[in-house]
Amino acid sequence: MSKKEERRNKCIDALNKARAMELQAIHQYMSHHYKLDDLDYGDLAAKMKLIAIDEMRHAEAFAERIKELGGEPTTDLAGPVAKGQPVEEIFTFDAEEEDKALDAYNQFLLICRENGDSISVKIFEDIIDDEQEHYNYFDAVSGHIERMGDAYLSRIAGTSSSTGLAPQGFVITGKE
């Protein structure tokens, strides 16, 4: 294998590790979205759904770059999806997941930089900004629940679960 191929493979590997983390996050946040919907915490459910959609975009961005480099985008999840968590745990857990992603992506970015792939560096930079926003949101909600508990949750109960999005898909034409 040439030096160039070796460098390229290291970048593909870093991108695929990140993609597997995104695939896990998609399933984790969808699961949390359904749970919050069941509990009728509409606003929390809607934002969780939007964050899951952000993660889908990330998984696609990594896959597109992997394909450009001649690799095969993974379909494996980085780890198992946690189930059955009460609302008091969901946001602390998800904030930690984002924190782990921030740390990992910063390391992957360095691997791409060391191996001369500036396009992947840019992709990681953009996605790291998004993960920081996800972290800030999860951490804020986690703090509200910790400090105010039921007083906070009772404000959220019964709120709308609309995302305000006109979802786009092959069949979906704008009704939610």
Ligand code: FE
């Ligand atoms: Fe992500």
Ligand code: FE
């Ligand atoms: Fe995220």
